Amino acid sequence: MSLLVVGSVAFDAIETPFGKTDKIVGGAASYIALASSYFTQNVNLVAVVGDDFPNEFIAHLNVHGVNTEGLQVKKGEKSFFWSGKYHTDMNSRDTITTELNVLGDFDPIIPDAYQNCDYLMLGNLTPKVQQTVIERLTKRPKLIVMDTMNFWMEIAMDDLRRTISMVDVLTINDEEARQLSGEYSLVKAAAKIQEMGPKYLIIKKGENGALLFHGKQIFFAPALPLEEVFDPTGAGDTFAGGFIGYLAKTNDISFDNMKNAIIYGSAMASFCVERFGTERIVNLNNDELKNRISEFKHLVKFDL
């Protein structure tokens, strides 16, 4: 099934306890598009970059089967840039620089060929831009998944609430779920957030796994315990890409199949954190993915 991915395609500079990068390619949509491309060859990207963005990466997306007709390249302008430094625990980080650049007035133009998409993945962006994307689609997709972050809760809560009310699945982390709902208990938070619109809520807990809520049903997927988390940047987006990619491939949005999608998302994320940026997820092979899924099965399997 066809998948529309909207989000940032950008530059990051990252420092972790293991090392430091210069400007490398990042951005939510880069991770989502790459991760989902392992599941479906019908990925359509809407994003914006400046003319400082490397053609090599765009070519790379194309090799992965990602359609980049909707990737706007703004002449004489610069791509979005973020730099940050992770603490030892890798669960917290300091932002050093945020340069909005082309993202400041991003108008998400949907190419005609992208209309009638079956699945829509809204990567983290201004809630208003995410809403505009939904409004510009002539037919509502079968499933709309939206990622967001605490930043928008602080500066654009009204817009955020409006956009959230329009989607089927919301993905946020545990702290964001608490902030959005005003509830400390994640079970209570999930109930409140589902009342805001999304029938499904995924709460990402980093190295502590992810929870899927739907009504009274709860599914939990662990993160794979790794020797080292080298760089967590993009892990949440890679998770989302694996999740929506698997759903688009199987075209089954039942709760049971979403469980499987979350395991695939978690597996993709476990690769992502092994190297800087997109380095590890640009060249995965099927056997690696199959082995990792098998590791997940062993990790939680018991015979009661």
Add this chain to the structure above:
Amino acid sequence: MSLLVVGSVAFDAIETPFGKTDKIVGGAASYIALASSYFTQNVNLVAVVGDDFPNEFIAHLNVHGVNTEGLQVKKGEKSFFWSGKYHTDMNSRDTITTELNVLGDFDPIIPDAYQNCDYLMLGNLTPKVQQTVIERLTKRPKLIVMDTMNFWMEIAMDDLRRTISMVDVLTINDEEARQLSGEYSLVKAAAKIQEMGPKYLIIKKGENGALLFHGKQIFFAPALPLEEVFDPTGAGDTFAGGFIGYLAKTNDISFDNMKNAIIYGSAMASFCVERFGTERIVNLNNDELKNRISEFKHLVKFDL
């Protein structure tokens, strides 16, 4: 199979965001003995209390089938007392009072009838006392499980290392695993700690579940997502009690059966946190336990 439980039997006064207790019965061995009694009727307790300790609780342990011959009652002395206050996140707490009292010079006398026990659970205590217990057993138990905490790493690391080297399974939390090993990654920490002696390591992560390590094998059990964690006091001990109780009942110490034991331990702990102190685990019935195990199965089950 017979199980020997050694640890504190004491008073706690607890404050959580949900309320406050006066002095209530607590102590690692109280939780362990109660939790394990749901699995085996051959639980033998070694502990010490003052004559301020309520006979009703001792009678209650006896009703649960716990042998209290090894519970020393010191005339004219006071029981160990701890009071503390939990923060909103329930993962951290401040100790307000610690009165060692009878625990200050606890000499763990093992009644003859307790010798030849098959399983030994050493609840959190001075490492030297834990070691003395092992040395006083005429026959080494089939499995020795030991719980400890960061406090002993700070004031008695040498003793602690010696005791750890004598046991089969060590249970500690994630921060303690990091402190003990000097490794941030739990996978690396687990490898280092296994080199210290215990062939099995259980890392407890509170609301984020528990990990079992054995060589290269890893098993993960989630905590049950609850509407409210009312009082986490004793959850780790209740977990340990369910774990060792299930092993003693099934008399199978394979890695696969330890997985099951961890699920039972997690289920017992999920009850414990629903009320203050031992309130919830003194009167569980079989159906409640069966239903909770079924919730755990649903929580992590997927069909890939």
